[in-house]
Amino acid sequence: MTELEKGPTGQRRGRGARERIISASQQLFRDQGINSTGMDQLSAAAEVSKRTLYQHFAGKDELIAECLRRFDPGVLPEVFERADLTPRERLLAVFEIHAPLCPFIAAAVEIPDPEHPARVLARDYKLAFAARLVDSAREAGAADPEQLGEQLALLLDGASARSRVLNTETLATAAAIAAVLVDNALPAEEGTRASVR
Amino acid sequence: MTELEKGPTGQRRGRGARERIISASQQLFRDQGINSTGMDQLSAAAEVSKRTLYQHFAGKDELIAECLRRFDPGVLPEVFERADLTPRERLLAVFEIHAPLCPFIAAAVEIPDPEHPARVLARDYKLAFAARLVDSAREAGAADPEQLGEQLALLLDGASARSRVLNTETLATAAAIAAVLVDNALPAEEGTRASVR
DNA sequence: CGTTAAGTACACCGAATCGTGTGCCTAAGG
DNA sequence: CCTTAGGCACACGATTCGGTGTACTTAACG
Numbered sequence: 001m002t003e004l005e006k007g008p009t010g011q012r013r014g015r016g017a018r019e020r021i022i023s024a025s026q027q028l029f030r031d032q033g034i035n036s037t038g039m040d041q042l043s044a045a046a047e048v049s050k051r052t053l054y055q056h057f058a059g060k061d062e063l064i065a066e067c068l069r070r071f072d073p074g075v076l077p078e079v080f081e082r083a084d085l086t087p088r089e090r091l092l093a094v095f096e097i098h099a100p101l102c103p104f105i106a107a108a109v110e111i112p113d114p115e116h117p118a119r120v121l122a123r124d125y126k127l128a129f130a131a132r133l134v135d136s137a138r139e140a141g142a143a144d145p146e147q148l149g150e151q152l153a154l155l156l157d158g159a160s161a162r163s164r165v166l167n168t169e170t171l172a173t174a175a176a177i178a179a180v181l182v183d184n185a186l187p188a189e190e191g192t193r194a195s196v197r
Numbered sequence: 198m199t200e201l202e203k204g205p206t207g208q209r210r211g212r213g214a215r216e217r218i219i220s221a222s223q224q225l226f227r228d229q230g231i232n233s234t235g236m237d238q239l240s241a242a243a244e245v246s247k248r249t250l251y252q253h254f255a256g257k258d259e260l261i262a263e264c265l266r267r268f269d270p271g272v273l274p275e276v277f278e279r280a281d282l283t284p285r286e287r288l289l290a291v292f293e294i295h296a297p298l299c300p301f302i303a304a305a306v307e308i309p310d311p312e313h314p315a316r317v318l319a320r321d322y323k324l325a326f327a328a329r330l331v332d333s334a335r336e337a338g339a340a341d342p343e344q345l346g347e348q349l350a351l352l353l354d355g356a357s358a359r360s361r362v363l364n365t366e367t368l369a370t371a372a373a374i375a376a377v378l379v380d381n382a383l384p385a386e387e388g389t390r391a392s393v394r
Numbered sequence: 395c396g397t398t399a400a401g402t403a404c405a406c407c408g409a410a411t412c413g414t415g416t417g418c419c420t421a422a423g424g
Numbered sequence: 425c426c427t428t429a430g431g432c433a434c435a436c437g438a439t440t441c442g443g444t445g446t447a448c449t450t451a452a453c454g
Contacts, residue, residue, distance in 0.1 A: 015421090017431065033309045035232045039412060049432045054413070101306065108362040109298065109306040112230045119362075126362050147373070154370050157362070158355020165305040165316075165323050165354070173351050176344070177378065184377055212451085214401065236442060246402045248444085257442065 018056050020046045025067050030100060034064060034110045064107065065117040068125070071103055080132050087140035091133070091152060091182055095159075095175035102160040129153060142185040151181055215253050217243045222264050227297060231261060231307045261304065262314040265322070268300055277329050284337035288330070288349060288379055292356075292372035299357040326350060339382040348378055 024046035028037045039060060043050040057063040079093050104122035111119050134149030142148045159174035221243035225234045236257060240247040254260040276290050301319035308316050331346030339345045356371035 015431070031309075033307070035307070036309050038410075040410090049434095051414085051433080052431050055430080060412070105358050105362055106306055109303055109358075110230070110232070112228075112233050114364055122362050123364060126359070147370075150367075150370050151374050154355040154359050154367060154374070155351070156355075157359045158351040158353075161302050161306075161358035162323070162351050162354040165302055165319050167311055167320060170347075170351060173344075173347050177348050177351070177374065180378065180381055181374065184381075212401070235440075237440085246404095248403080249401050251443065252400080 017046070017048045017052050021048055021053060021056060021063070022067060022070055025063055026070070026103075029064070029067060029106070030103060034107060061117060064111075065121055068103060068107060068118055068121045071125075076129070077132070080136060087136055088182060088186060090136050091140060091148075092175065092178055094133075094152070094156065095171060095178050098169060098171055099160070101164045102157065105157060105160055126153070126157075137185070140182075140186060142182075143187070144185065148181060148185045152178055155181075214243070214245045214249050218245055218250060218253060218260070219264060219267055222260055223267070223300075226261070226264060226303070227300060231304060258314060261308075262318055265300060265304060265315055265318045268322075273326070274329070277333060284333050285379060285383060287333050288337060288345075289372070289375055291330075291349070291353065292368060292375050295366060295368055296357070298361045299354065302354060302357055323350070323354075334382070337379075337383060339379075340384070341382065345378060345382045349375055352378075 021042070025037075025042060028042060028045055039050065039053065043053045046053070053063075057066065076094065076097060079090060079097070082090060082093070085093060104125050107118045108122045113119065130149055130153040132149075133152050134145050137148040137152075138145035155174040155177055159171045162170045218239070222234075222239055225239060225242055236247065236250065240250045243250070250260075254263065273291065273294060276287060276294070279287060279290070282290060301322050304315045305319045310316065327346055327350040329346075330349050331342050334345040334349075335342035352371040352374055356368045359367045
């Protein structure tokens with residue numbers, strides 16, 4: 001995962017401060033929230049001098065944005081690549097992945113300014129993700145792919161937000177809804193008897 | 198609404214500082230976020246001396262909690278009382294009300310500590326609201342009222358969170374899903390041809 | 395009238411915020 | 425070897441944060 005840490009590859013000079021900063025930030029932002037995490041605490045957690053921190057990132061805002069940028073290749077996207085699943089199964093597989101509060105929602109709520117780079121990024125990500133759902137819906141033969149994709153995206157965000165408030169996992173509820181929507185949107189087919197759970 | 202403000206009723210002494218504080222807080226918390234709103238700015242906006250502020254509320258935490266407590270009698274609950282609607286229509290009417298980011302979700306995301314009074318309050322509110330949806334679902338004759346109520350609640354939270362991230366209204370998407378769910382959960386009936394919009 | 399409670403004005407506190415300036419060190423690369 | 429870039433330690437600064445202490449004014453009630 002960190003090819004800079006020990007291997008003499010790429011710009012092999014440093015001791016990999018940048019990577020440590022980003023991963024520490026992602027963790028702290030997730031566990032404590034963005035606003036509740038100070039730059040001092042952050043540099044301590046990353047075992048990086050504060051000076052180095054500011055040599056890599058112009059400021060906290062930029063650091064936040066960079067953290068969000070690195071989240072994409074995390075977990076979800078690979079679901080869309082799974083060839084062992086039918087398009088229909090792929091749409092539902094997204095609702096099997098349990099996760100803490102979506103960092104993009106967190107950023108959008110914690111940061112008031114809609115023009116903040118992190119919020120623009122969050123918006124872009126959500127749009128891109130919905131687009132992927134729409135594509136899958138189209139592949140699956142949905143009657144109205146745009147609508148189904150947008151609907152599934154809303155379900156995911158709902159589960160994420162609601163889980164945070166209730167302190168309880170609510171993904172199963174979203175999955176049940178998704179099953180209904182997919183059944184309704186796809187032309188009648190065998191296997192429609194999918195578990196509503 | 199404010200019987201203290203001018204009328205010589207109750208503890209009719211003060212000039213109604215408390216009410217001004219709360220309504221100013223609700224507005225600022227909504228517009229700027231909780232963490233981005235300082236007590237100084239708040240006392241200025243409420244046209245109340247900072248000292249008075251702290252004579253009414255032991256601290257910011259308590260003020261936040263009180264603000265959330267006052268949100269309930271706002272808009273939504275009255276939908277459940279509308280006798281001119283069928284139970285079924287009542288379930289769907291909830292999705293007609295456009296609003297900014299739900300303050301309870303906002304608090305749950307902005308405040309890291311799950312034991313914070315405001316977060317406990319948010320949880321309680323969401324549970325109570327879902328319970329009311331469940332009741333309406335039962336009245337409407339849903340096959341599984343608990344499930345339908347919980348599902349509709351998730352849709353509302355999803356629309357709220359997603360609207361914040363996308364900077365776009367997404368309630369219509371949630372309403373469309375709700376229509377499908379209600380149609381599926383209620384025993385076949387005339388009028389099932391409700392607009393999916 | 396006088397009492398009393400509500401509100402005011404303003405300075406002040408320690409702690410935390412993001413961010414810098416300075417000088418030194420150390421390891422990788424040629 | 426020496427150069428050089430990445431990193432470090434640490435003090436500092438300006439601002440803001442939530443919250444207080446003190447002494448004063450005002451208005452309602454009896």
